Amino acid sequence: MSTVDASKTSGPAPVTDNYLTHTRGVWSWLFTLDHKRIGLMYLVSVLGSFFLGGIMALLVRTQLLTPEGLIMDQDQYNQVFTLHGAIMVFLVIIPSIPAALGNFVLPIMLGAKDVAFPRLNLFSYWLWIVGALCFVLALFTGGLDTGWTFYTPYSIDTGSAMGGVIPALTGVFILGFASIFTGMNFVVTIHRLRPPGMTWFRMPLFLWSIYATAIIQVLATPVLGITLALLAVERAFGIGIFNPALGGDPVLYQHFFWFYSHPAVYIMILPGMGIISDLIAVHSHRHIFGYSFIAWSSVAIAVFSFLVWGHHMFTSGQSELVTVVFSFITFSVAIPSAVKVFNWLATMYKGTISWNTPMLYGMGFIFIFTIGGLTGLHLGTLGTDVHLHDTYFVVAHFHYVMMGSALIAFIGGIHHWWPKMTGRMYSELWGRIAFTLVFIGFNLTFFSQFMLGSQGMPRRYASYPEDAGFQLYHILSTCGSYVLALGFFITAGYLIQSLIGGRRAPANPWGGRSLEWQCTSPPPHDNFAEAPTVGDCYDFSVLRWDENEQGYVWREDVSHPANEAHT
Amino acid sequence: MMSLLTMIGAAAPSKEATFWMPESASTVAPMVDGLMDFINIVCYIFFALVVAALFYFAIKYRQREGDYTFDSDGPTHNMALEITWTGIPTIIVIVMFWLGMQTYMDLRTAPANSYDVNVTAQKWSWTFQHPEFAVTEANELTVPANRPVRLIMASQDVLHSLYVPAFRVKQDVVPGRYTSLWFEATEPGTYQLYCAEYCGKDHSLMLATVHVLPWDEYQTKMGKLAREYEDIPDSQLPAYAINRLYNRCASCHSLDGSSGTGPSFKGLWDRTVNGTTEFTNGQSVGDLSGPGGEYELAENYIRSSIVQPQRHVVQGFTGAMPSFQGQLKERQIDALVLMMKHLDQVVDADGNIIESPNLGGDDAAEPEQEGASE
Numbered sequence: 001m002s003t004v005d006a007s008k009t010s011g012p013a014p015v016t017d018n019y020l021t022h023t024r025g026v027w028s029w030l031f032t033l034d035h036k037r038i039g040l041m042y043l044v045s046v047l048g049s050f051f052l053g054g055i056m057a058l059l060v061r062t063q064l065l066t067p068e069g070l071i072m073d074q075d076q077y078n079q080v081f082t083l084h085g086a087i088m089v090f091l092v093i094i095p096s097i098p099a100a101l102g103n104f105v106l107p108i109m110l111g112a113k114d115v116a117f118p119r120l121n122l123f124s125y126w127l128w129i130v131g132a133l134c135f136v137l138a139l140f141t142g143g144l145d146t147g148w149t150f151y152t153p154y155s156i157d158t159g160s161a162m163g164g165v166i167p168a169l170t171g172v173f174i175l176g177f178a179s180i181f182t183g184m185n186f187v188v189t190i191h192r193l194r195p196p197g198m199t200w201f202r203m204p205l206f207l208w209s210i211y212a213t214a215i216i217q218v219l220a221t222p223v224l225g226i227t228l229a230l231l232a233v234e235r236a237f238g239i240g241i242f243n244p245a246l247g248g249d250p251v252l253y254q255h256f257f258w259f260y261s262h263p264a265v266y267i268m269i270l271p272g273m274g275i276i277s278d279l280i281a282v283h284s285h286r287h288i289f290g291y292s293f294i295a296w297s298s299v300a301i302a303v304f305s306f307l308v309w310g311h312h313m314f315t316s317g318q319s320e321l322v323t324v325v326f327s328f329i330t331f332s333v334a335i336p337s338a339v340k341v342f343n344w345l346a347t348m349y350k351g352t353i354s355w356n357t358p359m360l361y362g363m364g365f366i367f368i369f370t371i372g373g374l375t376g377l378h379l380g381t382l383g384t385d386v387h388l389h390d391t392y393f394v395v396a397h398f399h400y401v402m403m404g405s406a407l408i409a410f411i412g413g414i415h416h417w418w419p420k421m422t423g424r425m426y427s428e429l430w431g432r433i434a435f436t437l438v439f440i441g442f443n444l445t446f447f448s449q450f451m452l453g454s455q456g457m458p459r460r461y462a463s464y465p466e467d468a469g470f471q472l473y474h475i476l477s478t479c480g481s482y483v484l485a486l487g488f489f490i491t492a493g494y495l496i497q498s499l500i501g502g503r504r505a506p507a508n509p510w511g512g513r514s515l516e517w518q519c520t521s522p523p524p525h526d527n528f529a530e531a532p533t534v535g536d537c538y539d540f541s542v543l544r545w546d547e548n549e550q551g552y553v554w555r556e557d558v559s560h561p562a563n564e565a566h567t
Numbered sequence: 568m569m570s571l572l573t574m575i576g577a578a579a580p581s582k583e584a585t586f587w588m589p590e591s592a593s594t595v596a597p598m599v600d601g602l603m604d605f606i607n608i609v610c611y612i613f614f615a616l617v618v619a620a621l622f623y624f625a626i627k628y629r630q631r632e633g634d635y636t637f638d639s640d641g642p643t644h645n646m647a648l649e650i651t652w653t654g655i656p657t658i659i660v661i662v663m664f665w666l667g668m669q670t671y672m673d674l675r676t677a678p679a680n681s682y683d684v685n686v687t688a689q690k691w692s693w694t695f696q697h698p699e700f701a702v703t704e705a706n707e708l709t710v711p712a713n714r715p716v717r718l719i720m721a722s723q724d725v726l727h728s729l730y731v732p733a734f735r736v737k738q739d740v741v742p743g744r745y746t747s748l749w750f751e752a753t754e755p756g757t758y759q760l761y762c763a764e765y766c767g768k769d770h771s772l773m774l775a776t777v778h779v780l781p782w783d784e785y786q787t788k789m790g791k792l793a794r795e796y797e798d799i800p801d802s803q804l805p806a807y808a809i810n811r812l813y814n815r816c817a818s819c820h821s822l823d824g825s826s827g828t829g830p831s832f833k834g835l836w837d838r839t840v841n842g843t844t845e846f847t848n849g850q851s852v853g854d855l856s857g858p859g860g861e862y863e864l865a866e867n868y869i870r871s872s873i874v875q876p877q878r879h880v881v882q883g884f885t886g887a888m889p890s891f892q893g894q895l896k897e898r899q900i901d902a903l904v905l906m907m908k909h910l911d912q913v914v915d916a917d918g919n920i921i922e923s924p925n926l927g928g929d930d931a932a933e934p935e936q937e938g939a940s941e
């Protein structure tokens with residue numbers, strides 16, 4: 001059982017056999033069953049999509065520098081904001097943490113050799129690729145200008161929406177199955193492959209959040225698939241489901257769509273919260289505060305997420321009674337979110353906080369998520385939502401949550417597990433510089449949009465009235481987006497540089513105690529020779545810094561749980 | 568509860584735009600703004616607490632050089648504390664929900680004596696009909712001040728949403744059903760009206776202006792609007808059409824020859840008379856004109872394009888135009904036909920509308936000008 005002893009892998013000497021070098025050649029990657037390689041392929045694909053979606057975002061921001069629109073006509077702008085939304089939601093945020101980081105980390109955290117169904121895992125990845133190609137096809141079949149929400153009857157009317165609707169719907173449908181299979185895989189893996197000693201309440205909180213997410217993926221995504229299939233059938237064959245001209249109901253579509261897409265918001269944010277729970281604890285070197293409150297709040301959020309979809313429709317024409325009920329339930333989500341923030345802060349209390357790049361992202365997350373969460377109050381409150389609905393206030397709010405929180409957690413997670421994934425350390429200095437740019441750029445971009453929205457600027461506008469006083473905020477926002485983009489380019493730069501010239505990573509560079517820090521960096525093909533035994537993954541007092549290793553090792557004067565297990 | 572809100576609202580009676588909210592000009596606006604202030608204050612307090620703790624802990628407990636021993640003696644759990652920070656936010660959000668619901672019910676419940684206006688939304692224009700005065704306005708809504716106004720709204724095509732920031736009201740306009748909203752404007756003036764639900768290409772140009780007038784001025788203006796096209800001499804109809812009706816066409820049909828969602832009006836009359844306009848079905852206007860043809864008179868083609876736009880769609884366009892049947896009076900259609908005929912007299916070479924065109928004093932348009940234009 002001493003194989004899990006971190007101190008055994010002493011010295012920075014390169015490990016000869018790891019998952020990266022285990023087999024060679026393109027085919028060994030494309031058809032690998034190794035969860036780590038699949039995770040890495042997801043990571044590259046998601047970051048590639050993020051680049052494209054980011055370019056679209058910069059085009060949108062540049063267009064809005066002037067009231068009449070600077071660089072595009074209306075049709076072009078409508079396509080660009082649609083693609084920005086669709087790419088970022090379906091190709092970036094939803095798969096980002098679960099499929100990329102989750103795939104890599106989850107089995108190792110469980111001390112397992114792989115997920116429960118490795119072939120299904122590979123199939124999910126290839127479904128994702130096919131789904132992404134469908135989006136490309138949509139561009140060549142007339143483009144897509146419906147917004148990522150595909151609202152009816154606009155999307156159904158072939159005289160209105162552009163020709164790429166059906167390919168895009170097909171793409172989302174297929175991506176949905178990639179997501180369902182991944183979720184199912186994770187649920188089974190967590191149920192069946194936990195190692196001896198890891199009871200539910202000894203799992204790292206990241207696993208709790210991934211588990212809650214996976215439940216939503218499995219239960220909610222089929223509804224989206226069916227809804228979009230109905231929409232495609234209606235557009236192709238004129239069967240009246242959502243189009244009032246054919247006897248359908250456009251508001252019904254919104255109910256169906258948000259029945260998935262609201263839980264999907266939590267598919268995006270829950271894994272981010274999980275990463276932050278672990279990031280804050282590891283880099284504060286302090287036991288997580290209120291473990292069970294955080295774990296249960298993930299489950300509570302997953303349950304509530306199914307009951308609040310109507311808050312996307314407060315002004316849609318649904319009945320007043322329904323609106324009031326949804327407003328009430330919506331506020332219930334605020335509580336577990338607030339509880340998590342308080343717990344993270346309490347974790348930092350009396351900690352030993354490393355100001356390194358992953359922790360900076362962790363603290364940035366708390367700052368940004370607090371703003372994102374609090375501004376949800378304005379939108380959950382009916383009296384103010386009527387004014388703010390479909391304005392830039394909403395745009396700002398969901399960017400604070402989706403981008404500033406979910407994606408920032410993703411980037412933080414990449415920095416946290418980068419040494420594990422690649423076996424290399426990146427430049428701390430450049431990491432901190434890039435974080436500063438990302439943080440300032442993000443807040444400049446999106447905070448100005450709160451004022452823009454509450455002053456009355458509607459969403460999805462390619463131009464705006466000159467005398468409404470919007471331009472100053474738009475200019476601030478656009479400047480912020482350029483700073484943000486610079487931050488991301490620098491991040492890409494030093495991460496790529498680290499692959500070539502980075503210092504070799506120790507097994508445990510940060511002082512983490514969950515199992516992934518007990519195998520080498522990068523891990524061997526099989527992760528662990530045999531299932532390791534687990535202790536309290538948030539008790540960091542048993543670790544000490546080792547100068548030779550340039551990482552953390554087990555203290556000699558503390559007995560290892562692997563040994564305790566036998567007593 | 569409401570007294571708290573009105574108290575906060577009364578503390579800031581300003582009608583001017585504030586940092587957060589635009590100018591306010593309706594009876595519900597102070598309530599909404601008061602609620603906004605209340606939520607903002609709650610947010611400021613929580614944000615300050617969280618960020619203060621974040622920075623304080625991050626600095627006070629930062630890892631110092633060589634500080635590599637971590638104790639496990641800090642608290643990992645405190646039931647009383649956790650119940651407290653779950654309970655207090657719960658109470659606050661219940662209060663917030665309640666206040667929000669009260670304001671919402673006020674926003675949604677139109678007073679019994681409301682003055683009704685019918686609204687038709689279509690890509691990408693607004694039509695406002697005042698049944699009391701038999702007046703139809705396009706992209707301009709004139710309403711009386713200090714009287715509740717209820718808008719009964721319908722859409723001709725896709726989802727739209729009527730939004731007037733200064734009144735703090737918004738409601739989606741849904742095809743296949745009627746929706747409504749109400750407001751009582753308090754300040755005479757002009758206010759911006761937006762479409763807030765994405766509706767396609769010219770969504771961002773689907774704007775209208777709300778004119779709030781004192782009741783007597785309002786009545787006078789309605790009376791004038793009700794008769795305006797009847798009293799205008801025929802020779803002035805092109806000017807009336809370009810100034811009062813064209814704004815409904817403007818988002819799709821340019822005056823300078825550039826193609827939009829629909830063909831430009833520039834040269835349209837010539838293309839019709841010469842029969843060169845081609846349709847998506849392969850026919851051209853020429854095939855249908857001439858003796859016995861559907862469009863024997865060029866005027867008939869223009870008329871048909873307004874009331875039955877899908878009948879023949881011009882080559883290169885998608886046929887996105889809605890029908891204006893019933894929305895335009897016969898005399899207004901006459902005015903549009905005459906506008907097409909005499910477009911070069913009301914529009915200059917660059918496509919700008921001429922402020923005071925010289926249309927001559929005779930009542931009928933001279934037929935000999937037909938071939939001579941351009």
